[in-house]
Structures are given as structure tokens and as C-alpha cells.
Amino acid sequence: MIRLSGIRHDFPDGPRVLEDVSCAIEPGEKVLLLGANGSGKSTLLRVLSGLVTPSAGEYRYRGSPVSPAALRDRGFGRLFRREVVLLFQHPDTMIFNPSVYEEIAFGPRQLGLTDIDRRVTRWAEVFGLTEHLERPPFALSGGEKQKVCLAALLVLEPEVLLLDEPTAHLDPRSVGWLVDFLFDLKVTLVVATQNLSLAPELGERALVLGEDHRLIYDGDLAALLRDQPRLIAANLVHTHRHRHGALEHRHFHTHDWD
């Protein structure tokens, strides 16, 4: 369904951010995109959502190449943007409509659907936003804003949901809610995160971007978590002195980043 071949990307002002990334993702998979800060996770998600055109390499969605030219085609552009959606790391980045209702209705309106009201109210209910429908999204809390964004994306009934560090700015209760929600969701999921301890709750497969911006692992998540040398190499775990009362030692481990 999603096929990346030899994706390489350089920022306009020079630095390379992705090097020779190739992988394939099948429908229904739940994939964790792991890597330290700066390894290129966000950029890869933006490539997958057709926002960034890689400097080299090919991206195919359902067999069709994804390129600026392809996206300009009305039919393919509309199909792609409906089926592949991206949740940005900061919900503020995505919100711009005057009310929560309008924010969720924004996508369906573009498609000219006739039952917009029904769809919006249904998805607002799923996310517990019904009482906020007439309020401006800016006035909501961080967790609620993220729910508005998710509602606005899922109301399109997409095939692929891309999430950029969705738990980074959430409080623990909201994180719990999100994990449950994603568990039941029937979409192909790609979640970029630095939070290793949360990863197993979200998916089974792991793609790891190393600090050299290459894909250094593509496989079972559980196996990765047992592979300490690889985790160390990818800068996914750290070490520091541990103090237990009078005893002090040091070993590699993770913390819950939240």
C-alpha cells in the first residue's frame, strides 16, 4: 500500500535529513517510527503525507507515484489527501477555524458531502467534544485541541493515520485515553515517537531511524526492545548513575518521557 524506495532528503539549506530509506507498509499495520531527535522522523512523516518532496527516491501509494505533479491531479490529489492524514505534533499548527464544529466540518465540506451535520456530531461525540462544538478551538486545553484535530482528520474516514509525537505534550490521563482509542481504530497507523516505553502499546512493528538518518531497523518491535546494542546505537536509551540508597550503579534504561 505504501512503498518507499531509496528516499533521500536534504534540507534546502544543506543538511541531509533522510538517507536511503526504503520500506513497505501494508494495510492495517500499526507501525512505530522511532528515533532520536533530529533523526528525521517528522520529515519522513511529511514525505509520507505528500507535504515534502524527497530530494531522491520514490514514494508509491497504492501503486501510484506520489509527487507534486500527481497531487496536482484533482482525482488523485483528492483521493490521497482523504486517505492519508497527518496529525502534526502541535495541535495549534492545524487549528484555524472559528469553532470546533467548523474545524471538524472543514474536510467533509470540501468533499461536498450531504450529511455533514450527522458526521460532525457523530465524531464530536466519539471524542467527547459535543459540549464544545460552538466554542473556538483555541479556547480548549491541549488534550482537547488534539482531540479536535483527530476528529477533523478521522471524519474523512482515512486509510492511513500518521501521528507525529502524539503524546509529547499530553497529560497522563489524555495519553491513556489516546492509547485506548488508537488500539480499537481500524486504520493503517504510523506513529513517530521518542517514547520507547509507550511504543509497545501502540503497534507491533518498528522502523528505527538512526542518527545517520538511515533506517537501521525494520521489524518486530518486541525483538527490538530486547536488542540493547541496537537501542544504544540509535540513541533510544540512555545511561546515567543510579542511586539506590547507599548503592550506586549505572545501566542502560529508559524513562517514561511523559
Next chain:
Amino acid sequence: MHIPDGFIAPVVYLPAYAVASGAWVYAARRLRTILDERTLPFLAVMTATAFVLMMVAIPLPGGTTVHAAGIGLLAVLFGVWTTFLSVSLVLVLQALLLGAGGITALPVNALAMGLAGAAAARLAFAGLRGWDERAALFAAGALSVLVPALLIAVALGIQPLVAHAPDGTPRFFPFGLSVTLPAVLIPHLVVAVGEGVLTASAYRYLAALGGPRAA
């Protein structure tokens, strides 16, 4: 407006520098007394914001866009002198960072956009605010585009008058007011409408964000 160097005569830009310098010094003093130690970071960030606001797009019918200026919005929120300083600094930054040149046009642009534009916006807002806030904001935005456009059209249009060879051929900008006024003002009318709408809408969004309100 980005006017390259060489189209404005010294008889215009030198006095403009004199006036602008006086205004800059005055504005800096005023700002200092109002804002104390927060002045410098505030001014720096306002300048950065003004710089980036000029990247925000005013959508035009037909799918094209033109760049906003945000001067009306800044003037309504932060007053004339802050806006004047920020816009002036943006012009300096543009000249230095983007290599956009225009050192002779700088005082003209600074006075037209940063001072006159901001002042017109404030006056319009203050005058209409009691009647209808949205209209007041629209007027502020629209005038912040039209007044500078008028002044710049005049600055360009008088060039043949103030600087020419003995036989009448121009030495700097070649067209007189009869050309510059319509040529500059008419396109800016459309932009003014867009900027007016944007100013009113942005102010409301800002209110929803809990942002600053007009002083």
C-alpha cells in the same frame, strides 16, 4: 514597496533620512519610558513578527495571493511608535538579510508604511471604534495599505519634477504623478480590501486566543 536604489533623488531621500532619524530617536525614547526592561526583547520579537507577518498571504480571487503587511494590526494593538520602529527594523533586516538593497528607499518606506500607515490605522480605528469595531478594524487595515501607497506614489511621482536635466529629461524615476498615482493606487485598492478583512478577522482570532486587545 521594494524600490531599488537609483530611482529616488538625494533631494528626497536625504531629508527623508533626517525626518526618519528624528522620528526613530523619538520613538525609541517613548518606547523606553513605557516598557522598561522588557522593551528590547519586546521590540526584537515584534520586529521578527512584523517580518514574518509579511509572509502571511492575502488571498485574492482567482487563487493568487499577495503578501500582507500586518501594519494595521500591529498599530491597533501596540500603537504607532512601536509599529514604526518594528517596521523600520524589518526594512533594515530585509535590506541586510535578503540583500534586497534599497538603502535610499528605506527612509521613504519607513515613514510611509511604518509611521504614516500606522498613524492612519490608529486614527481610523479610534474614530470608528465606538460605532462598529469590525468596521474600525477593517478601516485600520485598509488605510494601512492605502496611505503608504499614496505617499510612495507621490515620492516616486515627484522625481521628474525635483530632479531633471536642464532639457527636462528625468534623472531618476521617470514618471510623474499622473502615472504613478493610478499605477500604484489602483492595484493597492484590492490589497487594501484584503488587508482590511484580514485585520478584522485576525483581531477576532487573537481575542479567542486570549491575546492582547487594542490599547
Next chain:
Amino acid sequence: MRPESRAGLERAALVLYLAAVVALTSVHDSQVLAAALGLVLILAGRQALALMRRVLVSVGPFCALVSASYAVMMAPAGRFSADYLILVNLRVAALTALTLLVVQRIKLARALGFSRGLLFVVTLATSQALTLRRVVEDYRLALKSRTLVRLGLRDRYRHSAASAARLLSKALHQSGEIALAMRARGFFDDDAPR
């Protein structure tokens, strides 16, 4: 060379530059202007070609427009002066090339050294502008990701207005944070008594 001497030299260069600008706008002889342009290119050395390219990109369109309009409007009326066109374009080229060269060679910090406050503001504004630029770019990308068909005016205005508002809000917040950080580092303590 000692830093103070270099600063003095650069300040002198700056004064020279300003004098040159005034001179170039006070001279109306095409040959002098052409010579000035030549001198600037010589000073640019190996970067002369790149410099001319930047000049063309920067002022080419405007000059072309004015020149073409001038020809079209004046020729039929018999008031066309080729000398004028040559003069004005040479003047623009010389001034722009000179300014671009100066901007490239003179360190901003030393040029604005006459006011600590001004230098600070420009430095901070530059770095903040780069950060905020990325933020606005993200807003644009987020809209692009949610755009399925061509958007109407209303949606595009809403987005621009919301972008402007978010930008201002964020900038104000940052300004407050920066001021606090500066205070914590004692920046405001060493203000000399006035």
C-alpha cells in the same frame, strides 16, 4: 589586526560607503557610473559574476518594467531619451552592486556597534524571525495536508487570519520568556547609570 582597529576600519568603510551612495546619486554622467560599477566588480574579485547575478535578480524585474514602460510611453510622444535609460539603469546597477558587496563584507555587529541596544534588537530579531518563519511554514503545510480540493476565499482568509493571530500570540509569549531569561542572567543589572 587588533579587533578595535578592525572595527575602526570597518566603520570608516561604512562611512565611505554612505558617501559613495550620495555621490552616485549626485552624478549624472553615464561614464562615471559605468566606471563606478566596474570598480565595484573589481573589488568583488572572483565573486564579481555572482554579484552581478544577484543584482540582476534583485532589481532586474523592476528596472525592466520601468524601462519598457518608459520606452512604450515616451517614444510615440517623441520624448524618448536613450541617454536617460542608460543613465538610470547604470546608476541602479552600481548602487545595488555596491550595497550588496558592502553587506557581504562588513560584519553587521561592528557596523551597528554604535548602539548596544540596536545591535541586540537586530540580532535577536533575526534569530526569532528565522524561528517564526518555520512556524508560519508549518501552518501553511498543515493547511496543505488538509486541503482536498481548491479552497475558497473564505477558508483561505480564515487560515491567514488565524496564522497571523497565532503568530502574534506566540511572539508575545516568546518575548515575555526571553525577557525573563535575560533578567535571570543579569542582562538588565549592568545598565550603566544614566
